[in-house]
Amino acid sequence: xxxxxxxxxxxxxxxxxxxxxxxxxxxxxxxxxxxxxxxxxxxxxxxxxxxxxxxxxxxxxxxxxxxxxxxxxxxxxxxxxxxxxxxxxxxxxxxxxxxxxxxxxxxxxxxxxxxxxxxxxxxxxxxxxxxxxxxxxxxxxxxxxxxxxxxxxxxxxxxxxxxxxxxxxxxxxxxxxxxxxxxxxxxxxxxxxxxxxxxxxxxxxxxxxxxxxxxxxxxxxxxxxxxxxxxxxxxxxxxxxxxxxxxxxxx
Amino acid sequence: xxxxxxxxxxxxxxxxxxxxxxxxxxxxxxxxxxxxxxxxxxxxxxxxxxxxxxxxxxxxxxxxxxxxxxxxxxxxxxxxxxxxxxxxxxxxxxxxxxxxxxxxxxxxxxxxxxxxxxxxxxxxxxxxxxxxxxxxxxxxxxxxxxxxxxxxxxxxxxxxxxxxxxxxxxxxxxxxxxxxxxxxxxxxxxxxxxxxxxxxxxxxxxxxxxxxxxxxxxxxxxxxxxxxxxxxxxxxxxxxxxxxxx
Ligand SMILES: Nc1ncnc2c1ncn2[C@@H]1O[C@H](COP(=O)(O)OP(=O)(O)O)[C@@H](O)[C@H]1O
Ligand SMILES: [Mg+2]
Numbered sequence: 001x002x003x004x005x006x007x008x009x010x011x012x013x014x015x016x017x018x019x020x021x022x023x024x025x026x027x028x029x030x031x032x033x034x035x036x037x038x039x040x041x042x043x044x045x046x047x048x049x050x051x052x053x054x055x056x057x058x059x060x061x062x063x064x065x066x067x068x069x070x071x072x073x074x075x076x077x078x079x080x081x082x083x084x085x086x087x088x089x090x091x092x093x094x095x096x097x098x099x100x101x102x103x104x105x106x107x108x109x110x111x112x113x114x115x116x117x118x119x120x121x122x123x124x125x126x127x128x129x130x131x132x133x134x135x136x137x138x139x140x141x142x143x144x145x146x147x148x149x150x151x152x153x154x155x156x157x158x159x160x161x162x163x164x165x166x167x168x169x170x171x172x173x174x175x176x177x178x179x180x181x182x183x184x185x186x187x188x189x190x191x192x193x194x195x196x197x198x199x200x201x202x203x204x205x206x207x208x209x210x211x212x213x214x215x216x217x218x219x220x221x222x223x224x225x226x227x228x229x230x231x232x233x234x235x236x237x238x239x240x241x242x243x244x245x246x247x248x249x250x251x
Numbered sequence: 252x253x254x255x256x257x258x259x260x261x262x263x264x265x266x267x268x269x270x271x272x273x274x275x276x277x278x279x280x281x282x283x284x285x286x287x288x289x290x291x292x293x294x295x296x297x298x299x300x301x302x303x304x305x306x307x308x309x310x311x312x313x314x315x316x317x318x319x320x321x322x323x324x325x326x327x328x329x330x331x332x333x334x335x336x337x338x339x340x341x342x343x344x345x346x347x348x349x350x351x352x353x354x355x356x357x358x359x360x361x362x363x364x365x366x367x368x369x370x371x372x373x374x375x376x377x378x379x380x381x382x383x384x385x386x387x388x389x390x391x392x393x394x395x396x397x398x399x400x401x402x403x404x405x406x407x408x409x410x411x412x413x414x415x416x417x418x419x420x421x422x423x424x425x426x427x428x429x430x431x432x433x434x435x436x437x438x439x440x441x442x443x444x445x446x447x448x449x450x451x452x453x454x455x456x457x458x459x460x461x462x463x464x465x466x467x468x469x470x471x472x473x474x475x476x477x478x479x480x481x482x483x484x485x486x487x488x489x490x491x492x493x494x495x496x497x
Contacts, residue, residue: 050369074375082373088366105274105374 001026001061002047002158002190008055009039009046016042018214019056026157026190029181029204031222033195034211035236040194041085043211044162047192048080049073060158078106081151081189083161087143089135089150095122096131099150106154121149125179141172145179152183159189165197173197177204198243201225210236261457267379268387268453281385282392289351289386289452290393294400296350297343301334301401304342305408308333313418323419327427330409332436339401340440341488344447347394348480352455355386356476359459360469368460383456387449394448395441402440439495446491447484454480 002024009017016039024030032040045051047058049065058066060076068076089098099118103109109117122128125145135143144164151159161180165173181204184191195201201208205222210233218225218233225237226247238244272278312329359382362368371378406428413424455476462472 045369048373050372077373077375080373082370084366084370086365088370090367090370091361091365102374104277105376 002192003059004047004056005059006056007043007046007053007058009042009051009053016214017046017053020211020214020216021056022209022216022219024190024192025207027185027188028191028206029184030190030192031195031201031205031208032192032211033198033201033208033236034217035196038211039214040196040211041162044160044192044194048082048160049077078154079157081154081156081159083144083147083151083159083164085162085166087135087140087147089143089146091135094132094134095127095138095146098135098146099153102150102154117153118149121153122146124152124183125149141168141176144168144172144176148176148179148183152187155187157189159184159187159191161191161193163194163196165195165200170199173199174203180204198237198240212236257457260461261453264379264383264457264460265453267377268383268456270377270380272380272384273377277381278385281381282388285385285389286393289354289389290397293347293350293397296346297397297401298404300346301339301343301405302408302411304338305330305334305405306412308338308405309409309412309424310416310418313413316419323423324427324430326413326419327409327424328430329427330424331406331428331432334402334405334409335436335440338405339398340443340447341484343397343401344444344451344484345481347397347447348451348455348484349477351390352451352476352480353473354455355452356455356459356462356473357469359383359456360462360472361459363460363462364465364469379460383453383460386452386456390448390452391445394444394451398440398444402437439491442495443488443491446487450480450483450487454483 004023005021007017007020008015020043032043034040042051046053053066056066057064060079063076065073065076089095090101093101096115096118099121100114103114103117107114119131122131125148127142127145127149130138130142130146135146138146148161148164151161159180164180165176168176177200180191180193183189193200193205201222208218208220208222208225209216210218210225210230212232218228218230220228225233228234228237238247309326309330312326316323316326359368362382368378368382371381410421410424413419413421455473458472458476458479459469462468
């Protein structure tokens with residue numbers, strides 16, 4: 001479980017996060033939705049400590065992460081897997097080196113043990129025979145899956161994904177969504193996903209936080225979201241023609 | 252006012268770069284890579300440019316000698332001292348600022364905008380140190396060699412020019428090379444090279460590291476990196492010359 005209490009973050013004059021409080025539960029896919037520029041990525045990066053927050057608290061299962069120094073944070077960092085928006089695979093390293101990297105940093109495993117673990121994770125995300133290839137040589141969907149393999153290689157308790165299916169075709173997007181859902185249940189992780197894709201929300205979202213201009217505007221389940229009478233949320237959810245039709249048909 | 256902001260942030264970045272590394276083995280591997288990438292890969296361009304510059308300096312000073320009272324060996328002396336004092340340190344430094352500087356800024360800038368730096372940080376790696384320190388160390392180690400090679404090859408270029416064109420007799424050129432040689436000039440040149448090596452790597456790394464945005468900004472960072480490191484080289488050239496030769 002991860003708890004946010006009144007999180008504020010500014011960059012100079014730009015007040016991006018304005019007091020966000022919420023709870024992300026274990027074994028669930030927790031989604032953060034909102035328009036581009038609403039502060040989703042900043043929120044996610046603040047939760048994992050890539051941005052220092054200005055005010056508020058971030059608590060990982062009763063451990064107050066936001067008040068720890070870098071050394072203490074390392075024990076929590078070990079339990080975090082993060083899938084960045086573009087995958088963020090290291091260009092100069094092969095697929096297998098990418099997945100082995102966190103093991104090299106955080107464990108005392110031998111080269112063989114690391115390779116074995118990396119292969120296990122690559123297999124789990126259905127990547128085979130690509131070990132020696134470089135990120136630039138594989139497709140976007142494969143890059144995302146390698147990034148997921150790298151994120152789960154340390155058996156994380158907490159899994160974060162920033163727009164995991166942006167830039168993917170709808171079919172591949174569903175594959176990735178389902179993979180994240182399965183991993184969440186398999187390893188009982190506290191999973192937090194940023195997205196602006198309503199399909200994902202309907203498909204795998206357990207609980208939803210809607211962020212609007214850096215504030216938590218609404219929260220609830222993926223069923224409740226369609227019934228909400230919040231104006232801004234409705235504008236966001238029913239922005240596409242397809243969703244409008246679904247709404248008018250009385251779902 | 253912005254200059255103070257940049258100076259402060261550059262200083263803080265360097266503090267992060269020189270923080271004690273955690274896994275020295277990985278650093279060692281990176282340094283070897285960077286020596287290859289920054290040093291060995293620049294050897295070709297340094298040699299080509301030095302040969303031609305040595306030749307041109309020699310020809311120009313030969314053809315400008317109209318007064319028969321001036322001894323011909325002065326051409327060799329001029330070529331030698333111009334190469335050692337200015338060319339193989341400052342001009343080579345400027346050329347490397349273009350080649351190596353833009354390479355470093357765009358590499359680190361790309362890693363920033365594609366969140367590879369964030370990925371390193373989340374794995375508990377000091378990204379500044381991991382990405383930048385090996386480059387600085389590699390350049391500090393390898394650039395003095397490039398400097399020496401440039402001196403030798405440049406002087407050789409002058410010799411070849413005298414042989415081919417007969418602008419002055421080759422033996423006079425050789426005489427000039429040996430005439431009143433001041434060994435400290437080489438030391439001076441090496442000191443400049445080491446300082447320039449630090450500028451050429453750390454300033455572009457700074458610009459890359461603080462890139463914000465996308466591909467367009469990476470391009471801008473790369474341009475800025477070359478401009479700022481070139482200007483700093485010229486500035487430090489004056490300062491060091493006053494300090495060391497005055
Ligand atoms: N490192 C940063 N420095 C300054 N401003 C930033 C930084 N990261 C994000 N921002 C700003 O924060 C705001 C929210 O961005 P972001 O969280 O990326 O939006 P989203 O992910 O919801 O599309 C934007 O105005 C962006 O310019
Ligand atoms: Mg985003």
